[in-house]
Amino acid sequence: MPSFQATATVLGLLLILGALASGLAQRSFLSLTAMFVLAGFALGPGGFGWIDFRAHSGFVEDLAFAALIVILFRDGLEVESEMLKGEWHLPARKLVVAMPITATIVAAAAYVLFGFTWTESFLIGALLSPTDPVLTSSIVTNLRVPRLIRHSLNLESGLNDGLALPAVLALLAALSVDSGSFVWWRFVLQDLGLGLLYGLACGWLASLLMPRPRGASGKGAASGTGMDVGVGMGMGARAASASGTETRSDAGTHARKRGRDQHGRDRSLEHSIPAHQKSLFALGVAFATYGLTVLSPEGNGFIAVFVAAIVLGIRRPDLRVHFERRADELVEIVKLGIFFVFGSLLTLNALTREGWPSLVFVAAVFLLARPLAVWVALLGTPTDRATRLFMGWFGPKGVATMTFALLVLDQNIAAGPRIFDLTALVVFCSIIAHGLTDTLGANWIAAHSANQND
Secondary structure (H helix, E strand, C coil): CCCHHHHHHHHHHHHHHHHHCHHHHHHCCCCHHHHHHHHHHHHCCCCCCCCCCCCCCHHHHHHHHHHHHHHHHHHHHHHHHHHCCCCCHHHHHHHHHHHHHHHHHHHHHHHHHHCCCHHHHHHHHHHCCCCCHHHHHHHHCCCCCCHHHHHHHHHHHHHHHHHHHHHHHHHHHHHCCCCCCCCHHHHHHHHHHHHHHHHHHHHHHHHHHCCCCCCCCHHHCCCCCHHHHHHHHHHHHHHHHHHCCCCHHHHHHHHHHCCECCCCCECCHHHHCCHHHHHHHHHHHHHHHHHHHCCCCCCCHHHHHHHHHHHHHHHCHHHHHHHHHHCHHHHHHHHHHHHHHHHHCCCHHHHCCCCHHHHHHHHHHHHHHHHHHHHHHCCCCCCCHHHHHHHHHCCCCCHHHHHHHHHHHHCCCCCHHHHHHHHHHHHHHHHHHHHHHHHHHHHHHHHHHHHHHC
């Protein structure tokens, strides 16, 4: 295990170099996140051996937990903002239909090719069912790609992390040798049930604790108070001008009653809290929710965080906006840290341990499981063949899969190292394959869409 000084130095230098090379990364076939994985691989035991993180160390476990909390909270907050756009039918089909089909096909391939038990195989399927467009950012940010496709891929990736989590945790509990006999109804009542209740309660309470923008209530408090106050003052001024009876003293009195001093400055509590503090408030809700939920009787903290974020985002869109604007850098640092640590845990020997069947498995994941599942899920929709093929291919495996895989290593599971290595190989291949094809794919679907519109 490297010292904190060495780890901080390496991560600091990588962030500096990554920021300087970000423009180059956008023009190359590898994204910045992919570069962090490769940097971790090169500096870890699989390369020069300068960094040697231990998968079972407290640092790796804490980083994985913190990353999962931040990522799930961010994903939960995005639910309302995306769903309000009204284009939820395609991602809903992929989440409800395509995800289970993908997990089942992947599980069957793992069972046939490697001899895992069915429980272990379905754990692998659950690990590899989430998608992550952060590895193909040129797709979801390329305005030439049809908006429906960009929106569908983005919303799908934002939600499937949280939807895959219960299955991953249930299968981990069933496989853990420390858990004895797994009782499914107890897991549902305790882990899922308490996690859901704590998430609902914490999200609702957090939405009440932070003062609302003046003149806003419920879900409409998304845009601050400046416009409402300005309109109110304008109407008051016009009324005063029309009547000719309101004195300057009366106006000052009324302004103070409305929460403003005689110079028009807002004295309300909501306006005294800076925007960046509201973002920190939201982040604090995420970690506090997790901490409270895992106290006795120990519900599932990750599920609670995801649910709390959904509730908070629905009830307080203004807090969601502040978090998205102010916390993106923190989320990015956490993601890059996970990519780097994940890469440092990889070795060539581990990636090639299973031999040629592993290559067949990777091909089955990318060329069979995801494309077939998406094709079936989108039957009966107005999408054409090209759109289905495009969305079927661009389902890269990223942050959620890597973080879930680190959780597998943290559990006392006999097949844990094999499952981690196989999952790592798929993620590693996804970084290369989707990184190589994202620009080409975006240009192809853009040209196809242009031809369809002509």
